[in-house]
Amino acid sequence: MMKFMTLSNKNKLIALATCAVLISGCSDDDDDPMIVQEDAPAPVVMQTFDVTVTNLSANQPLSPVFIATHGADQSLWMAGAPASVAIEKLAEGGDSSDLTAISSLTHTVNGNGPIMPGMSETLTLSINEADVASISLATMLVNTNDAFAGVNNYDLTTMAVDDSSMMTLWVYDAGTEANSEAKGSMPGPADGGEGYNSVRDDVDFIHVHPGVISMYDGLADSVLTPSHRFDNPAISVKITRAQ
Known part of the structure:
Protein backbone atom coordinates (compact mmCIF):
# COMPACT_ATOMS: atom_id res chain seq x y z
CA MET A 1 0.00 0.00 0.00
CA MET A 2 1.39 3.39 -0.99
CA LYS A 3 1.77 5.75 1.86
CA PHE A 4 1.09 9.47 1.39
CA MET A 5 2.87 12.20 3.35
CA THR A 6 0.41 14.61 4.76
CA LEU A 7 0.90 18.36 4.23
CA SER A 8 1.49 18.84 7.93
CA ASN A 9 4.33 16.30 8.04
CA LYS A 10 5.86 17.79 4.91
CA ASN A 11 5.91 21.24 6.43
CA LYS A 12 7.59 19.88 9.55
CA LEU A 13 10.36 18.27 7.49
CA ILE A 14 10.95 21.46 5.53
CA ALA A 15 11.20 23.44 8.76
CA LEU A 16 13.70 20.98 10.27
CA ALA A 17 15.84 21.02 7.13
CA THR A 18 15.86 24.82 7.03
CA CYS A 19 16.89 25.02 10.71
CA ALA A 20 19.74 22.53 10.11
CA VAL A 21 21.06 24.65 7.22
CA LEU A 22 20.92 27.80 9.32
CA ILE A 23 22.72 26.17 12.23
CA SER A 24 25.46 24.73 10.03
CA GLY A 25 26.08 28.17 8.53
CA CYS A 26 26.68 29.83 11.91
CA SER A 27 30.13 30.05 13.47
CA ASP A 28 31.18 30.24 17.10
CA ASP A 29 30.82 33.81 18.42
CA ASP A 30 34.32 33.62 19.87
CA ASP A 31 35.74 33.17 16.34
CA ASP A 32 33.67 35.92 14.73
CA PRO A 33 36.07 38.66 13.57
CA MET A 34 33.32 41.25 13.99
CA ILE A 35 33.19 40.76 17.79
CA VAL A 36 35.77 42.83 19.72
CA GLN A 37 36.84 41.50 23.09
CA GLU A 38 37.25 44.44 25.49
CA ASP A 39 39.97 44.37 28.13
CA ALA A 40 38.84 44.54 31.74
CA PRO A 41 39.21 48.07 33.21
CA ALA A 42 42.28 48.65 35.34
CA PRO A 43 41.50 48.51 39.06
CA VAL A 44 41.23 51.86 40.85
CA VAL A 45 44.17 52.39 43.21
CA MET A 46 43.51 54.66 46.17
CA GLN A 47 45.98 56.53 48.35
CA THR A 48 44.97 57.52 51.89
CA PHE A 49 46.36 60.47 53.83
CA ASP A 50 45.76 61.40 57.48
CA VAL A 51 46.05 65.11 58.29
CA THR A 52 46.35 66.09 61.96
CA VAL A 53 45.92 69.76 62.90
CA THR A 54 46.98 70.92 66.38
CA ASN A 55 46.12 74.30 67.92
CA LEU A 56 49.24 75.67 69.66
CA SER A 57 47.69 78.96 70.82
CA ALA A 58 46.60 79.88 74.34
CA ASN A 59 43.15 81.25 73.60
CA GLN A 60 42.47 81.27 69.86
CA PRO A 61 39.98 78.60 68.76
CA LEU A 62 40.38 77.52 65.16
CA SER A 63 37.45 77.45 62.76
CA PRO A 64 36.58 74.03 61.27
CA VAL A 65 39.55 73.12 59.13
CA PHE A 66 39.22 73.13 55.34
CA ILE A 67 41.41 70.67 53.39
CA ALA A 68 41.59 70.22 49.62
CA THR A 69 43.65 68.35 47.04
CA HIS A 70 44.29 69.87 43.63
CA GLY A 71 46.74 70.18 40.76
CA ALA A 72 50.35 71.15 41.40
CA ASP A 73 49.89 74.48 39.61
CA GLN A 74 47.13 75.77 41.93
CA SER A 75 47.41 77.83 45.14
CA LEU A 76 44.60 78.99 47.43
CA TRP A 77 46.40 82.24 48.28
CA MET A 78 49.67 84.10 47.81
CA ALA A 79 51.46 86.35 50.28
CA GLY A 80 51.71 89.88 48.91
CA ALA A 81 48.62 89.46 46.70
CA PRO A 82 44.98 90.36 47.47
CA ALA A 83 42.92 87.62 49.07
CA SER A 84 40.22 85.99 47.00
CA VAL A 85 36.67 86.40 48.27
CA ALA A 86 36.77 82.72 49.28
CA ILE A 87 39.84 83.32 51.50
CA GLU A 88 38.33 86.59 52.78
CA LYS A 89 35.20 84.75 53.94
CA LEU A 90 37.28 82.13 55.72
CA ALA A 91 39.68 84.66 57.30
CA GLU A 92 36.91 86.98 58.53
CA GLY A 93 34.20 84.49 59.46
CA GLY A 94 35.58 80.95 59.34
CA ASP A 95 33.29 80.19 56.39
CA SER A 96 34.85 77.70 53.94
CA SER A 97 31.81 77.19 51.69
CA ASP A 98 33.24 79.27 48.84
CA LEU A 99 36.50 77.34 49.01
CA THR A 100 34.62 74.04 48.87
CA ALA A 101 32.80 75.26 45.76
CA ILE A 102 36.00 75.80 43.72
CA SER A 103 35.50 73.45 40.77
CA SER A 104 39.19 72.74 40.13
CA LEU A 105 39.69 71.06 43.51
CA THR A 106 39.73 67.26 43.20
CA HIS A 107 38.79 66.40 46.81
CA THR A 108 37.68 68.49 49.79
CA VAL A 109 36.98 67.73 53.44
CA ASN A 110 35.89 69.93 56.34
CA GLY A 111 36.56 69.57 60.04
CA ASN A 112 33.84 68.47 62.42
CA GLY A 113 33.99 71.66 64.50
CA PRO A 114 36.27 74.26 66.05
CA ILE A 115 39.65 73.10 67.35
CA MET A 116 40.15 74.52 70.81
CA PRO A 117 43.56 75.60 72.18
CA GLY A 118 45.79 72.61 72.90
CA MET A 119 43.50 70.25 70.99
CA SER A 120 43.93 68.34 67.71
CA GLU A 121 41.77 66.87 64.97
CA THR A 122 42.70 64.25 62.38
CA LEU A 123 40.97 64.19 59.01
CA THR A 124 41.38 61.47 56.38
CA LEU A 125 41.39 61.79 52.61
CA SER A 126 41.20 58.79 50.24
CA ILE A 127 42.31 59.88 46.79
CA ASN A 128 42.40 58.11 43.44
CA GLU A 129 46.09 57.60 42.69
CA ALA A 130 45.61 59.35 39.34
CA ASP A 131 44.47 62.53 41.17
CA VAL A 132 47.27 62.69 43.76
CA ALA A 133 49.18 65.97 43.38
CA SER A 134 49.08 68.73 46.01
CA ILE A 135 47.21 69.46 49.24
CA SER A 136 46.16 72.76 50.84
CA LEU A 137 44.61 73.58 54.21
CA ALA A 138 43.13 76.70 55.81
CA THR A 139 41.57 77.71 59.14
CA MET A 140 40.72 80.99 60.91
CA LEU A 141 41.86 82.14 64.34
CA VAL A 142 38.38 83.22 65.36
CA ASN A 143 39.25 85.76 68.08
CA THR A 144 40.72 88.04 65.41
CA ASN A 145 39.44 90.26 62.63
CA ASP A 146 40.94 88.35 59.69
CA ALA A 147 43.76 86.05 60.79
CA PHE A 148 44.14 82.64 59.19
CA ALA A 149 46.74 79.90 58.87
CA GLY A 150 47.23 77.07 56.45
CA VAL A 151 49.22 74.85 54.16
CA ASN A 152 49.41 76.08 50.59
CA ASN A 153 50.13 73.65 47.72
CA TYR A 154 52.13 70.93 49.50
CA ASP A 155 53.38 68.14 47.20
CA LEU A 156 52.01 64.67 48.04
CA THR A 157 53.47 62.75 45.12
CA THR A 158 56.79 61.91 46.79
CA MET A 159 55.25 60.40 49.93
CA ALA A 160 55.50 56.62 50.31
CA VAL A 161 53.25 54.55 52.58
CA ASP A 162 53.96 55.37 56.27
CA ASP A 163 55.86 58.56 55.36
CA SER A 164 55.01 61.58 57.52
CA SER A 165 55.66 65.29 57.19
CA MET A 166 55.45 67.61 60.20
CA MET A 167 55.21 71.38 59.80
CA THR A 168 54.35 74.45 61.86
CA LEU A 169 52.30 77.20 60.29
CA TRP A 170 52.65 80.95 60.35
CA VAL A 171 49.52 83.02 60.88
CA TYR A 172 48.59 85.34 58.01
CA ASP A 173 46.56 88.55 57.96
CA ALA A 174 44.16 88.50 55.01
CA GLY A 175 44.48 92.29 54.77
CA THR A 176 40.75 92.66 54.16
CA GLU A 177 39.57 93.95 57.56
CA ALA A 178 41.31 96.42 59.84
CA ASN A 179 42.61 94.82 63.05
CA SER A 180 40.52 97.04 65.30
CA GLU A 181 39.73 94.22 67.77
CA ALA A 182 36.64 96.33 68.50
CA LYS A 183 33.43 94.97 69.96
CA GLY A 184 31.19 93.49 67.31
CA SER A 185 33.96 93.02 64.74
CA MET A 186 35.10 89.43 65.49
CA PRO A 187 33.08 86.17 65.33
CA GLY A 188 34.90 84.24 68.09
CA PRO A 189 33.79 83.69 71.69
CA ALA A 190 35.81 86.69 72.92
CA ASP A 191 33.42 88.99 71.06
CA GLY A 192 30.62 87.14 69.27
CA GLY A 193 30.53 89.81 66.57
CA GLU A 194 30.12 89.71 62.80
CA GLY A 195 32.08 87.51 60.49
CA TYR A 196 32.48 88.30 56.81
CA ASN A 197 31.96 91.87 55.66
CA SER A 198 32.39 92.63 51.96
CA VAL A 199 33.90 96.06 52.67
CA ARG A 200 37.71 95.96 52.57
CA ASP A 201 39.18 98.62 54.85
CA ASP A 202 42.75 97.37 55.29
CA VAL A 203 45.87 97.06 53.07
CA ASP A 204 44.17 94.50 50.78
CA PHE A 205 47.06 92.07 50.49
CA ILE A 206 47.98 88.96 52.46
CA HIS A 207 50.92 89.24 54.85
CA VAL A 208 52.28 87.66 58.03
CA HIS A 209 50.03 88.66 60.94
CA PRO A 210 51.61 91.08 63.46
CA GLY A 211 49.58 89.61 66.34
CA VAL A 212 46.85 91.09 68.50
CA ILE A 213 47.39 94.08 70.79
CA SER A 214 44.55 93.78 73.38
CA MET A 215 43.09 96.35 75.74
CA TYR A 216 45.95 95.88 78.16
CA ASP A 217 48.50 96.91 75.55
CA GLY A 218 47.02 100.34 74.95
CA LEU A 219 44.32 99.61 72.35
CA ALA A 220 41.47 101.15 74.33
CA ASP A 221 38.62 99.86 72.14
CA SER A 222 39.89 96.26 71.98
CA VAL A 223 37.79 93.55 73.62
CA LEU A 224 40.73 91.12 73.65
CA THR A 225 42.98 90.28 76.59
CA ARG A 241 50.36 58.63 54.01
CA ALA A 242 48.49 55.73 55.58
CA GLN A 243 47.90 53.64 52.44
Missing part, protein backbone atom coordinates in the same frame (compact mmCIF):
# COMPACT_ATOMS: atom_id res chain seq x y z
CA PRO A 226 46.61 89.10 76.78
CA SER A 227 45.36 85.49 76.64
CA HIS A 228 44.33 86.05 73.02
CA ARG A 229 47.85 86.87 71.90
CA PHE A 230 49.60 84.31 69.73
CA ASP A 231 53.16 83.79 68.64
CA ASN A 232 54.11 82.48 65.24
CA PRO A 233 53.90 79.63 64.53
CA ALA A 234 50.53 79.01 66.18
CA ILE A 235 49.44 75.77 64.48
CA SER A 236 51.12 72.46 63.67
CA VAL A 237 50.14 70.03 60.93
CA LYS A 238 51.18 66.42 60.41
CA ILE A 239 50.49 64.72 57.09
CA THR A 240 50.88 60.91 56.96
Whole structure:
Protein backbone atom coordinates (compact mmCIF):
# COMPACT_ATOMS: atom_id res chain seq x y z
CA MET A 1 0.00 0.00 0.00
CA MET A 2 1.39 3.39 -0.99
CA LYS A 3 1.77 5.75 1.86
CA PHE A 4 1.09 9.47 1.39
CA MET A 5 2.87 12.20 3.35
CA THR A 6 0.41 14.61 4.76
CA LEU A 7 0.90 18.36 4.23
CA SER A 8 1.49 18.84 7.93
CA ASN A 9 4.33 16.30 8.04
CA LYS A 10 5.86 17.79 4.91
CA ASN A 11 5.91 21.24 6.43
CA LYS A 12 7.59 19.88 9.55
CA LEU A 13 10.36 18.27 7.49
CA ILE A 14 10.95 21.46 5.53
CA ALA A 15 11.20 23.44 8.76
CA LEU A 16 13.70 20.98 10.27
CA ALA A 17 15.84 21.02 7.13
CA THR A 18 15.86 24.82 7.03
CA CYS A 19 16.89 25.02 10.71
CA ALA A 20 19.74 22.53 10.11
CA VAL A 21 21.06 24.65 7.22
CA LEU A 22 20.92 27.80 9.32
CA ILE A 23 22.72 26.17 12.23
CA SER A 24 25.46 24.73 10.03
CA GLY A 25 26.08 28.17 8.53
CA CYS A 26 26.68 29.83 11.91
CA SER A 27 30.13 30.05 13.47
CA ASP A 28 31.18 30.24 17.10
CA ASP A 29 30.82 33.81 18.42
CA ASP A 30 34.32 33.62 19.87
CA ASP A 31 35.74 33.17 16.34
CA ASP A 32 33.67 35.92 14.73
CA PRO A 33 36.07 38.66 13.57
CA MET A 34 33.32 41.25 13.99
CA ILE A 35 33.19 40.76 17.79
CA VAL A 36 35.77 42.83 19.72
CA GLN A 37 36.84 41.50 23.09
CA GLU A 38 37.25 44.44 25.49
CA ASP A 39 39.97 44.37 28.13
CA ALA A 40 38.84 44.54 31.74
CA PRO A 41 39.21 48.07 33.21
CA ALA A 42 42.28 48.65 35.34
CA PRO A 43 41.50 48.51 39.06
CA VAL A 44 41.23 51.86 40.85
CA VAL A 45 44.17 52.39 43.21
CA MET A 46 43.51 54.66 46.17
CA GLN A 47 45.98 56.53 48.35
CA THR A 48 44.97 57.52 51.89
CA PHE A 49 46.36 60.47 53.83
CA ASP A 50 45.76 61.40 57.48
CA VAL A 51 46.05 65.11 58.29
CA THR A 52 46.35 66.09 61.96
CA VAL A 53 45.92 69.76 62.90
CA THR A 54 46.98 70.92 66.38
CA ASN A 55 46.12 74.30 67.92
CA LEU A 56 49.24 75.67 69.66
CA SER A 57 47.69 78.96 70.82
CA ALA A 58 46.60 79.88 74.34
CA ASN A 59 43.15 81.25 73.60
CA GLN A 60 42.47 81.27 69.86
CA PRO A 61 39.98 78.60 68.76
CA LEU A 62 40.38 77.52 65.16
CA SER A 63 37.45 77.45 62.76
CA PRO A 64 36.58 74.03 61.27
CA VAL A 65 39.55 73.12 59.13
CA PHE A 66 39.22 73.13 55.34
CA ILE A 67 41.41 70.67 53.39
CA ALA A 68 41.59 70.22 49.62
CA THR A 69 43.65 68.35 47.04
CA HIS A 70 44.29 69.87 43.63
CA GLY A 71 46.74 70.18 40.76
CA ALA A 72 50.35 71.15 41.40
CA ASP A 73 49.89 74.48 39.61
CA GLN A 74 47.13 75.77 41.93
CA SER A 75 47.41 77.83 45.14
CA LEU A 76 44.60 78.99 47.43
CA TRP A 77 46.40 82.24 48.28
CA MET A 78 49.67 84.10 47.81
CA ALA A 79 51.46 86.35 50.28
CA GLY A 80 51.71 89.88 48.91
CA ALA A 81 48.62 89.46 46.70
CA PRO A 82 44.98 90.36 47.47
CA ALA A 83 42.92 87.62 49.07
CA SER A 84 40.22 85.99 47.00
CA VAL A 85 36.67 86.40 48.27
CA ALA A 86 36.77 82.72 49.28
CA ILE A 87 39.84 83.32 51.50
CA GLU A 88 38.33 86.59 52.78
CA LYS A 89 35.20 84.75 53.94
CA LEU A 90 37.28 82.13 55.72
CA ALA A 91 39.68 84.66 57.30
CA GLU A 92 36.91 86.98 58.53
CA GLY A 93 34.20 84.49 59.46
CA GLY A 94 35.58 80.95 59.34
CA ASP A 95 33.29 80.19 56.39
CA SER A 96 34.85 77.70 53.94
CA SER A 97 31.81 77.19 51.69
CA ASP A 98 33.24 79.27 48.84
CA LEU A 99 36.50 77.34 49.01
CA THR A 100 34.62 74.04 48.87
CA ALA A 101 32.80 75.26 45.76
CA ILE A 102 36.00 75.80 43.72
CA SER A 103 35.50 73.45 40.77
CA SER A 104 39.19 72.74 40.13
CA LEU A 105 39.69 71.06 43.51
CA THR A 106 39.73 67.26 43.20
CA HIS A 107 38.79 66.40 46.81
CA THR A 108 37.68 68.49 49.79
CA VAL A 109 36.98 67.73 53.44
CA ASN A 110 35.89 69.93 56.34
CA GLY A 111 36.56 69.57 60.04
CA ASN A 112 33.84 68.47 62.42
CA GLY A 113 33.99 71.66 64.50
CA PRO A 114 36.27 74.26 66.05
CA ILE A 115 39.65 73.10 67.35
CA MET A 116 40.15 74.52 70.81
CA PRO A 117 43.56 75.60 72.18
CA GLY A 118 45.79 72.61 72.90
CA MET A 119 43.50 70.25 70.99
CA SER A 120 43.93 68.34 67.71
CA GLU A 121 41.77 66.87 64.97
CA THR A 122 42.70 64.25 62.38
CA LEU A 123 40.97 64.19 59.01
CA THR A 124 41.38 61.47 56.38
CA LEU A 125 41.39 61.79 52.61
CA SER A 126 41.20 58.79 50.24
CA ILE A 127 42.31 59.88 46.79
CA ASN A 128 42.40 58.11 43.44
CA GLU A 129 46.09 57.60 42.69
CA ALA A 130 45.61 59.35 39.34
CA ASP A 131 44.47 62.53 41.17
CA VAL A 132 47.27 62.69 43.76
CA ALA A 133 49.18 65.97 43.38
CA SER A 134 49.08 68.73 46.01
CA ILE A 135 47.21 69.46 49.24
CA SER A 136 46.16 72.76 50.84
CA LEU A 137 44.61 73.58 54.21
CA ALA A 138 43.13 76.70 55.81
CA THR A 139 41.57 77.71 59.14
CA MET A 140 40.72 80.99 60.91
CA LEU A 141 41.86 82.14 64.34
CA VAL A 142 38.38 83.22 65.36
CA ASN A 143 39.25 85.76 68.08
CA THR A 144 40.72 88.04 65.41
CA ASN A 145 39.44 90.26 62.63
CA ASP A 146 40.94 88.35 59.69
CA ALA A 147 43.76 86.05 60.79
CA PHE A 148 44.14 82.64 59.19
CA ALA A 149 46.74 79.90 58.87
CA GLY A 150 47.23 77.07 56.45
CA VAL A 151 49.22 74.85 54.16
CA ASN A 152 49.41 76.08 50.59
CA ASN A 153 50.13 73.65 47.72
CA TYR A 154 52.13 70.93 49.50
CA ASP A 155 53.38 68.14 47.20
CA LEU A 156 52.01 64.67 48.04
CA THR A 157 53.47 62.75 45.12
CA THR A 158 56.79 61.91 46.79
CA MET A 159 55.25 60.40 49.93
CA ALA A 160 55.50 56.62 50.31
CA VAL A 161 53.25 54.55 52.58
CA ASP A 162 53.96 55.37 56.27
CA ASP A 163 55.86 58.56 55.36
CA SER A 164 55.01 61.58 57.52
CA SER A 165 55.66 65.29 57.19
CA MET A 166 55.45 67.61 60.20
CA MET A 167 55.21 71.38 59.80
CA THR A 168 54.35 74.45 61.86
CA LEU A 169 52.30 77.20 60.29
CA TRP A 170 52.65 80.95 60.35
CA VAL A 171 49.52 83.02 60.88
CA TYR A 172 48.59 85.34 58.01
CA ASP A 173 46.56 88.55 57.96
CA ALA A 174 44.16 88.50 55.01
CA GLY A 175 44.48 92.29 54.77
CA THR A 176 40.75 92.66 54.16
CA GLU A 177 39.57 93.95 57.56
CA ALA A 178 41.31 96.42 59.84
CA ASN A 179 42.61 94.82 63.05
CA SER A 180 40.52 97.04 65.30
CA GLU A 181 39.73 94.22 67.77
CA ALA A 182 36.64 96.33 68.50
CA LYS A 183 33.43 94.97 69.96
CA GLY A 184 31.19 93.49 67.31
CA SER A 185 33.96 93.02 64.74
CA MET A 186 35.10 89.43 65.49
CA PRO A 187 33.08 86.17 65.33
CA GLY A 188 34.90 84.24 68.09
CA PRO A 189 33.79 83.69 71.69
CA ALA A 190 35.81 86.69 72.92
CA ASP A 191 33.42 88.99 71.06
CA GLY A 192 30.62 87.14 69.27
CA GLY A 193 30.53 89.81 66.57
CA GLU A 194 30.12 89.71 62.80
CA GLY A 195 32.08 87.51 60.49
CA TYR A 196 32.48 88.30 56.81
CA ASN A 197 31.96 91.87 55.66
CA SER A 198 32.39 92.63 51.96
CA VAL A 199 33.90 96.06 52.67
CA ARG A 200 37.71 95.96 52.57
CA ASP A 201 39.18 98.62 54.85
CA ASP A 202 42.75 97.37 55.29
CA VAL A 203 45.87 97.06 53.07
CA ASP A 204 44.17 94.50 50.78
CA PHE A 205 47.06 92.07 50.49
CA ILE A 206 47.98 88.96 52.46
CA HIS A 207 50.92 89.24 54.85
CA VAL A 208 52.28 87.66 58.03
CA HIS A 209 50.03 88.66 60.94
CA PRO A 210 51.61 91.08 63.46
CA GLY A 211 49.58 89.61 66.34
CA VAL A 212 46.85 91.09 68.50
CA ILE A 213 47.39 94.08 70.79
CA SER A 214 44.55 93.78 73.38
CA MET A 215 43.09 96.35 75.74
CA TYR A 216 45.95 95.88 78.16
CA ASP A 217 48.50 96.91 75.55
CA GLY A 218 47.02 100.34 74.95
CA LEU A 219 44.32 99.61 72.35
CA ALA A 220 41.47 101.15 74.33
CA ASP A 221 38.62 99.86 72.14
CA SER A 222 39.89 96.26 71.98
CA VAL A 223 37.79 93.55 73.62
CA LEU A 224 40.73 91.12 73.65
CA THR A 225 42.98 90.28 76.59
CA PRO A 226 46.61 89.10 76.78
CA SER A 227 45.36 85.49 76.64
CA HIS A 228 44.33 86.05 73.02
CA ARG A 229 47.85 86.87 71.90
CA PHE A 230 49.60 84.31 69.73
CA ASP A 231 53.16 83.79 68.64
CA ASN A 232 54.11 82.48 65.24
CA PRO A 233 53.90 79.63 64.53
CA ALA A 234 50.53 79.01 66.18
CA ILE A 235 49.44 75.77 64.48
CA SER A 236 51.12 72.46 63.67
CA VAL A 237 50.14 70.03 60.93
CA LYS A 238 51.18 66.42 60.41
CA ILE A 239 50.49 64.72 57.09
CA THR A 240 50.88 60.91 56.96
CA ARG A 241 50.36 58.63 54.01
CA ALA A 242 48.49 55.73 55.58
CA GLN A 243 47.90 53.64 52.44
